[in-house]
Amino acid sequence: MTNFKAIVLDLDGTLLNGDGKILAKTKLALQKEMENGTKIILATGRPVNMTLEFHKELGLETPMICLNGAVVFDRLNGKVISYEALKKQEIAHIYKLVSNEAKLVLFHTAHANFQMKNELELNVEDYYPIEPLGSVPSEDEQILKISAYMHDRKRYEAIMALEDDYQIAEWPDNIEITKMYITKWHSLQFVLEQLNISSSETIAFGDGANDIAMIKNVGLGVAMGNAIPKLIEVCHFVTTTNEEEGIYQFLNKNLIDSKLLHKAK
Known part of the structure; x- marks a missing residue:
């Protein structure tokens, strides 16, 4: 058990294994934490x-x-309680910069994913909950994030063109774009305030670029064993991988088993 009041979890590559499942020991460990009053918060790039x-x-x-x-989003009340949408001129600017080279461009609203361009040799709808190509968001649906899938050199060029005006999370095959300063950490501060919990009383687990600010700023930031090097550089501890139930291993060993955990350099 931890002495922290909140545990924040990224999904893909962290809470979920490669098959998109929560493994049994991890689920049990989190349930025990909740029974002891710890708040569990999900923080993800997913809609x-x-x-x-x-x-x-x-x-x-x-x-x-x-x-x-x-x-x-507040699931119990079915309501969005906070959001930061891209403006129409920002959306147009981003799309103009990425659309020529990107093989796939997605516009994300709170509840849906829209294919604005798809030149991939596969049907994305078979792998991803997504609206059919040609569908567009309605006038009252806010665009909150844009994803662009492109090759290395063009991805780097897009980042250079966008990073002064927008928040960018980079992945091996795509970039994710939101309004400047909008990160998981930004919204986590809002949620923690609602729960009357300080960041120093919070543990966060993550593996990717969109977890860096959150892992760096909470009381205890834990990188998964499969995390990217940039995240490992800023975390406090590294646990085992998501396939090895790294969250369970960390919580179960109570931060002290040096065979499973090591202080990040």
């Missing part, structure tokens, strides 16, 4: 509709942080 099942599976009542912090 709301792709996060709900895991929030329900764990029986959580806390707000969900989705789309890299661009939206906070």
